[in-house]
Amino acid sequence: MLQLKEIIQDASRLFVGDAVPDQYYQDTYVKNIKPVYAVALPKTHKEVQELVRFANEKDLVIIARGAGTGVAGSQVPIQGNELIIDVHLMDKIVELDEDTLTLTVEPGVLIGDLHDYVENKGYFYPPDPASKHSTIGGNVATNAGGLRAVKYGTTRDYVREMTVVLPDGEEMTLGSLNIKSSSGYDLKDLFIGSEGTLGITTRIRLKLIPLPKANVTILQAFETAQKATEATLEILKSGVDPSGIELFERSALHYAEENLGYPLKSQVGQAYLMISLDGNDQKELDGRIDIVQSVTSDLTLESHALNAEEAEKNWALRDNILLGLTKFTEFELLDEVVPINKFAELIESTKAMQEKHGLNVLNFGHAGDGNVHTLLMKDDLTEEEWTEKRAALLKDLYQKVDELGGLPSAEHGIGIVKKEYMGRMTQTINLDYMRKIKRVFDPDNRLNPDKVF
Amino acid sequence: MLQLKEIIQDASRLFVGDAVPDQYYQDTYVKNIKPVYAVALPKTHKEVQELVRFANEKDLVIIARGAGTGVAGSQVPIQGNELIIDVHLMDKIVELDEDTLTLTVEPGVLIGDLHDYVENKGYFYPPDPASKHSTIGGNVATNAGGLRAVKYGTTRDYVREMTVVLPDGEEMTLGSLNIKSSSGYDLKDLFIGSEGTLGITTRIRLKLIPLPKANVTILQAFETAQKATEATLEILKSGVDPSGIELFERSALHYAEENLGYPLKSQVGQAYLMISLDGNDQKELDGRIDIVQSVTSDLTLESHALNAEEAEKNWALRDNILLGLTKFTEFELLDEVVPINKFAELIESTKAMQEKHGLNVLNFGHAGDGNVHTLLMKDDLTEEEWTEKRAALLKDLYQKVDELGGLPSAEHGIGIVKKEYMGRMTQTINLDYMRKIKRVFDPDNRLNPDKVF
Incomplete structure (x- = not known):
């Protein structure tokens, strides 16, 4: 049997026991100190195979890991004694x-x-x-x-x-x-x-x-998230085939405006859509801008087709919602998804939860596909209060998502953070077959066990 | 235990033993007389469940069936004593x-x-x-x-x-x-x-x-299928996002022209593309017609954007390739697929096979996605000659498809007709895991066994 040092001969790509850097015990939000056996950074497919064979010989659990930007704890060690295979050097x-x-x-x-x-x-x-x-x-x-x-x-x-x-x-x-x-x-x-x-x-x-040759962004303001959701459906039905429909609320934008130091182009209303269109040329897009504005005219307070400079500045605000927040508070970002027609109802329901649990909540997300990013904000809560209120609110939130026919994760994964909710929101028979399929490929439960389900 | 007559009380929806109509022993091309136990036509999900439970009690193999338009023998009984569940009355x-x-x-x-x-x-x-x-x-x-x-x-x-x-x-x-x-x-x-x-x-x-609000078809003529394939790639790269790119050869079209009694709009060249574009309005399409014609101008002999009447007549010709053939000969329709850049090479290779095996071959297909419909024609061959030559040619053909990185079926399925080739063209480890997954869901091998792999 090959030893670790024979598989990974370059010492800078192998950390054993106490030498394992802290970063391998965490992802973006989750930290779990369970000492791992070793971290190996292969550069080839063959090295990955040899590492996996080594883990089989030694009966070690394996976690494969990339950049560590996950948010669900999927790549965090939870058993202790794992072999972490970090593939981020396989970057060709x-x-x-x-x-x-x-x-x-x-x-x-x-x-x-x-x-x-x-x-x-x-x-x-x-x-x-x-x-x-x-x-x-x-x-x-x-x-x-x-x-x-x-x-x-x-x-x-x-x-x-x-x-x-x-x-x-x-x-x-x-x-x-x-x-x-x-x-x-x-x-x-x-x-x-x-x-x-x-x-x-x-x-x-x-x-x-x-690569599409032309792009345009339309910014629309609405009285409520409900109206923005109705507009989303009209746009989806219109045939303009938008490449993005982002929804955010004024309350979430506040931090970004403060952080970047300039206002959104629209200052009316409580909810906004930023709609992207792409195509072969500007002429094509002009026709579709007209369609978007016409099918949403009864719902909008304002609607602006942005020029290139405006688009850049206003997208920067939207992208800065999270970055802006980090200056003010710790937070947790969720990625639940519901059928597109339930988007506003979900957002609305979080407001009652905010009151009930005494925990500030913001929402933004991909209205075009039903994926809400709910933000739970720690603000001035103590660790203890945060842990307790967060858990209580999440229970209500995922129950509501379930009632609306939604899923716990649209794009971030389940990992360990959402595993409990995944268990409650998935039919037993589906979970059973997932487990059976896991056993087909991994009878020894060697690869990232006890994650997801 | 419920008996069949208790599950399906309407006698017109149940055929037992000798009363089973002939149609249940065949699909479009495959016929296999293996007397089945019964054919039941459920009208509800609950009846399907009861029929499956009945089959479990009686240890019968089940074949689910719809309209019987399959071409791969997937729904044909091969064991004898099967229970066929025909769901075509569940049509709400x-x-x-x-x-x-x-x-x-x-x-x-x-x-x-x-x-x-x-x-x-x-x-x-x-x-x-x-x-x-x-x-x-x-x-x-x-x-x-x-x-x-x-x-x-x-x-x-x-x-x-x-x-x-x-x-x-x-x-x-x-x-x-x-x-x-x-x-x-x-x-x-x-x-x-x-x-x-x-x-x-x-x-x-x-x-x-x-529903797209506007459509247009462009008909292009080429000296060879190779040039038509090169044009296909240029069109795919151009960003016009075609909704269809069909390729057919003059030799295949001949039967359709004779059958419908009028010629294709283009009479030059040996290969043709019919390119469909759809969008929000004619203005959008006009721009894209120009792009298609410009990126293919070095390759085409002729290029026509068809008006509505021409489009209808020329599409009818393309759609009539098969129907036209049925008047002249028996044939077998294949649906192999290769990477898009191998489309012409596959078609070209069938011509050598035609010579080698003394069996006429025609090709048409979906050039935009690499799916060739190769037609083997029986013409005047005796049953014995046809069986022998067909088998020899198919062996060569699927070997070539495999060399080109292709698959035996793009859209018709494997059934029993392509099972042997599927076995040869698929890695053993992939087949093994398919079999293991089959066992997870169907440990008794009750549902359509011995099909596909």
Whole structure:
């Protein structure tokens, strides 16, 4: 049997026992100090296989990890004595194949770098999670989404082929370059979104599309989030095929305006939509701007098609909602999802919960696909109050999400943070079959056990 | 235990033993006389459950069946003594929900009726397999595609939620109304395309989109299929987002022209593309017609944007390729798929096979997504010659498809007809995991056993 030091001969890529850096005990929000066996940073598929075989010999549990930007605790050790396989050094862009419109990458490529690379060559990879420092491997593990999912779908829709190392060290390639398939079971989609519980992804072939040549943003103001949700539905029905419909409330924007030092272009109303359209040329977009404004005219207080400079400044405000908040308070970001017509009802319900539990709540999110980002704010609460009030509010919130036919996670994953709610919100028979499938691929429960379900 | 006559009390919906009509021993191409136990035609989810429980008690194998328009023998009895559950009477359109843009249907709804229903209300269900008499349940079972997959994807992309009866009679609902999910394993996509081997679908909730308001077709002529394939890639890269790119050869068209009695608008060249564009208005399309013509100008012999009447007549010719052939010869229709850049190479290779095996071959297909429909023609061959030459040619053909990185079936399924080739073209480890997953859901191998793999 190969020893760890024989597999990873470069000492700078191996940390054992006490030498393991603190960062491996946490992700963005979750910290859990359970001393791990070792952290190894492979650079090749073969090293990943050897590490997995080593873990089998030693009977160690494995956690695969990328940039550590997760928010659900999925990559945090919870048992102690784990072998963490950090793939973030496997960061090569392997091949842009312009004849099949695909890009082959290793799992550690950062999503921001991937976007820059393909856009410089005239191509487009639509999924755009907020963290540009997340890895594509992590994006596949959580089926990451982002602002453009309403038109373009999520990571799932762009993975043509992926190679994984299974819990026993064997390799398997899922999917293919073929665009259509009716040739056996779809194993690929089982692995996408499985949060590192079925295999470790070592290579991914992504579908690209041509980069849209023109973009425009429309900013609309509404009296209430309910009216903004109604407008969203009208826009979706109109055929303009928006590439994004973001909703935020004035209360959430406040921090961003203060932080950036300039106001949103609209100062009326309590809720806003920012609607993105993209296409082949400005002429195409002009026609669609007219359609958007016409189908929403009974609902809006104001509607502005923004010029390029305005668009940049107003998007910066929207993107700054979180960053603005960090200056004022600690917070926790959720990613629940409901059917699109329940979006406003969910947001509205959080206001009663805010009163009931004495915990400030803000909301923004992807109205076009029903994904709300609810923010729980710690403000001046003590740790004890925060822990207690947070738990009580989350229980109410996920119960409401469930009543509305929603799910606990749209794009961040379940990890350990939402596992309890996932258990309550999922039919027993579905959970049972998920567990059975886990056992098919991982009979020893070696890969990221006790996460998700 | 309930007897069959107690479950299906209406005698017109139950055929036992010798009373089973001939149609249940065949699909479009495959006939196999293996006397079945009975055929039952349930009208409700509950009746399906009771039938499955009955089969468990009696230890009968079950085949679920819809309109019988399959072409791969997937619904044909191969063991004898099967219970066939024919769901084509479960044909209710249950609900159009305009607030979530979804349509709930029973599995027996015909795809042509579904299209008519939603299009009359201003909505669009893009998957459009050639047989309008196929059922939506069958479409889900084979992940049916059609002409519009290049822009809109296949059946998989439109199933939001489905309810299935599992091999033990339990029910499970897969997917949800939520557009995004990172909440556990994707069980839904495992069932889509599984050809009735994992469960019997009893209810499906489909995603709808707004009906495009304008359409145009461009007909282009080329010296060779290779040039048409190169043009396809240029069009895909241009950003015009075509809703269809069909390729056919003059040799295949010949029968359609003779049958319909008028010529294709272009009479030059050996290969043609028919490119569909759709959008919000004619102005949008005009810009994109210019782009298509400009990016393909070095490759085409002729390029015509067709007016509505021309489009109808020329599409009728394309659609008549098969119907035209039926007047001249028996034939077998294949549905192999290769990466888009290998489309012409595959077509070209069939010409050498035609010479080698003395069997006439024609090709047409969905160039935009790499799906070739190769036609093997019986012509004047004796049954014996046909059987022998067909087998020899198929072996060569699927070997070539495999070399090109392709798959045996893009949209029709594997059934029994392509099972041998599927076995050769799929990695052993992938086949093993498919079998293990089959055992998870169907440990008694009760549902459509020995199909697919």
